[in-house]
Amino acid sequence: MTSLEIVKQYYACFNNKDWAGMLALLHPEVRHEPNQGEPRIGIELFTEFLKHMDESYEETLMDMFFFAEPTDERVAVEFVVNGIYKKGEEGLPEAHNQTYILPAAAFLGLKDGKISRVTTYYNLPLWIQLVSE
Template sequence: MSRETIQAYYDAFNRGDVEGMIATLHDDFAHHVNEGAMRLGKDAFAEFCRHMSETYKELLTDMVVFANEDGTRGAAEFTVNGTYLKTDPGLPEAKGQTYVLPAGGFFTLKDGKITRVTTYYNLQDWIRQVSQ
């Protein structure tokens, strides 16, 4: 079940379907952002997703999903193919730059729903790509 839940989360991401992503989340949810503050709850996650969809357009490819046997932990590795649409405060100016980054996500699940996702990518690599 955990592999399917994680895959459904990323399938919804690729569709730009925030509600579909939220449907995979447990009521007790924590989002650990790469080099950012932790967000607690579905509402905070939805707000984050709205900001991200205004600022970045991303498609995840080369997806490989892993899960342990009891369905409580999982991970995914993928490539982020993106366009920087709108300047994010504290980051380089957005001018429609494109970028390609290896990235991953780490998950904890309970009752078939995601209770934690930790996202990882190399921020310095992203900054280098959008600053060229």
């Protein structure tokens, strides 16, 4: 399977809420670089992150565009997050099932046929504005 196919499968699992399927595509020492905060290293920390996200947000990714480079080691994806903010977090607005539509992007690295890095970017001030309205 090519890197592009692996990443497309990863995001299909995300949209289907198939967390086990997502985790199966990750390298054991995956590096997760979130938009805010410190990187997480390893599947255990990524699993905790997924659990937290599942409790706090209901998200589906739409309008996905994938970009691969010739060495088959990196893939970029641009998408729109269609979400519901279910559970508030410290330092963020109170949650009461606000909906939001937010553009975002991710950059993924692959090693040994597994996703070894996930870096995600979005506009946090815009998200805060959307859930505060």
